[in-house]
Amino acid sequence: MAPSQAEIDSFHKSAFPNANEMRKYLTQDSGSWDDVWKNNLTLWEAGAVDVQPPLRQCIESGEVAFPKQGRAMVPGCGRGFDTIYLASALGWDYVLGADVSETALAAANDFLKTKGVSPSVAAKVKFQITDFFKMSVPDEEKFDLIYDYTFYVAIPPSMRATWGTKMQELVKPGGHLITLMFPHIQEPYDLGPPYWSSFEDYVHALGGSDGSGGAKGWEIVCDKIPPAETLSDVHKGKDRLVVWKRL
């Protein structure tokens, strides 16, 4: 059953208490995210400046056959802990954290220097000021893995189709896209960011239905509702992790 507006309001109030303050700084211009960072309104980090458990589970369980070497990218990487984690856990030589905000990347570089990251891992991490929607890479630099957590729900829903086209362009054939959907809520609503997200909405953004429950041009190689006991309170019942393999 779809949540009522009152339930959505109450979830947002408890999960993202300063969201209205953050939204005051955001305009249609993606550069406005830098003002959010400058004003310390990184509310999505509240209580969890760390990698989400479902990503660790996905990478460390060996359930998905990731290659031994490759290029990975985290769009909207923010403080960069997911980028650093992927460089460390996958052992790949190139993991890019891309964010449009200069202040976010200063924080990411600071995180890299001050959190005891080993020099061998740090050497694999690159943080770059980039607008995801303007990214363009030659075929040989396409990614074996892209991880999206809270980037999809940060951009206006009207840009989701472009997000999907970019993912098709940037993930190489045979490469993977990990989407940690949060908040995963079936019915659309206007409030955001963070905006709602649903599995069907990702299918739509990634190219439309393939007629068997997936998205055209992608194979689903993992689809999980993470167990509630592994999640922090705001994530319980609101996460879904899907790994898409580009055909």
Ligand SMILES: C[S@@+](CC[C@H](N)C(=O)[O-])C[C@H]1O[C@@H](n2cnc3c(N)ncnc32)[C@H](O)[C@@H]1O
């Ligand atoms: C909700 S935050 C999530 C940050 C990070 N993924 C995390 O979980 O901590 C969204 C991030 O996306 C960045 N961002 C927004 N629009 C962007 C764009 N068009 N290209 C690249 N980064 C963008 C913002 O600066 C912000 O750091």
